[in-house]
Amino acid sequence: METVPAITHRKIIHIDMDAFYASVEQRDNPEYRGKPIVVGGLPQGRGGVVATASYEARKFGVRSAMSSKRAVQLCPQAIFIRPRFDAYKEASGRIREIFHRYTDLIEPLSLDEAYLDVTEDKLGIGSAIEIATQIKQAIRDELQLTASAGVSINKFVAKIASDINKPDGLKFIGPSSIEAFMETLPVEKFYGVGKVTAEKMKKMGLHTGADLKRLTEDEMSQHFGKAGRFYYQIVRGIDDRPVQPHRETKSLGAEDTFPYDLTTAEEMNAELDKIAETVIKRLQRYELQGRTITLKVKYSDFRQITRNRSFTKPVGDLDTIATIAKELLLASGIDDVKVRLLGISLSNFGEIEPRIISKGSDPDQLKLF
The missing domain is CATH 3.40.1170.60 (MutS, DNA mismatch repair protein, domain I)
Structure with missing residues (x-):
């Protein structure tokens, strides 16, 4: 047998x-x-x-x-x-140090949020619930802050669970109870369901996971495109996405909303110089250069545009970034306009030669941007 x-x-x-x-x-x-x-x-x-x-x-x-x-x-x-932000980054770095005591499979989502895969934990504890309890206690004892934790067999359910007993909560949703839990979940709680999609679902009489479960996979795809197949799986508790400790940075930049509207080229160019300096610091922090420079402009009436220029080789120097941003701004037309926000970002990255990290620096700390 x-x-x-x-x-x-x-x-x-x-x-x-x-x-x-x-x-x-x-x-x-x-x-x-x-x-x-x-x-x-x-x-x-x-x-x-x-x-x-x-x-x-x-x-x-x-x-x-x-x-x-x-x-x-x-x-x-x-x-x-x-x-x-410096204070928040410092606290975030210390929180991540606590995570690393248990696992190196950490996927930060922001300064204050992360996934951990503890299937194989460093200390041999074996229980994800016990690890979550210890992490919460360490954060309380060492940083005088509180965290909420969700524990399950996949990322989607763990994220939903962490929000259930906030603040200072701990919620475990085991394999045998996932489908029943998902059936009670409002559709707007599902990953990737925004306001527009949620309204569409409700107009179709789909208010909970149980309602979504009535549709076949083909019907879900017909109504919601590629996302429909994901909804079909997730409502059944299926989420195979791994915890990704090295998430690829797609773009990096900075922007600023001004206390008053900018109306002259001189004002706008001066602000672009400041923003470009911030972008350079962040590029250097991540050791990145980009082949595409993008300018973002938001006007006083909240109308927004983006303009970009791409290069065959990566760029990452202050003069180039600032100059291209100003040229993109000029080409967009700045006569008789009032600008509320300006932003510069780089994407389409290429790596640069590794720089020497000075003693005491922490290149692996969670970053805000």
Whole structure:
């Protein structure tokens, strides 16, 4: 009688820091603790955007990506703070050091979020739930911050699980309960389902995973294209995407939204010089050069354009990037326009000769950009 081999599942953890920027501010500034904190642009003048809000502010409906003016309407007592990205990067680097104690299969999604594959963990613990518990405790003890963790057999389910018991949560969704869990999930929670697709689904009478499950794979593809095949699999708990510790950088750049509209070529060129300097620093950090330079322009009426120029060989010097950006701007027409935002990015990368890393630097730290 043949023995049926046991099914081996991956052990995936998704770690998501709780209100990360706001929590760092409350940790470093005792006067902010227990108060509604909003990190992002200030509401005065034209106003900015909320990067994140403390849970005290979220109780009033303040959310990330919301305009700061709207945030102050919802929570007049909110304390608005400009971001301190250096502090967030430093904390993120220390969090990643904690991850590396358990595994090197780490896929950072941002400063405050990452996937970990602990199928084979360095310490031989064997239990993904125990590893997640230890990581959360280390983050609390060493950084005085809290994280939420989701544990499952694939990335999609682990990510959904990490959001269930926030803040300071830990949720495990095992193989036997995945399909039942997915059936109860609202369609807007599915990976890749944006507002437009969610509305389309609801008009078709598809509100939950159970509703999606009624459609065949061909029907899903007919209605939703290539993404339909992914939805067909994921609603059945199938997600074979591996944790990718070395995600390829597709583009790198910088942009700036101005406190007042730029109306002259002199003003715009001066800002492009500053942005180009920031781009150069980031290119050097990642040891990259690009064959394509892209200019982004947003006008006062929020109309947006991009213009680019490609080269046969990679470029990565300040003069070239700044000069090409200015030429692209001039070619786009700058007479009688009001510019709200300018950005420069490079893509289509080629590697450059490795530079010597100075002692004490950390090239593998999680980066914001």
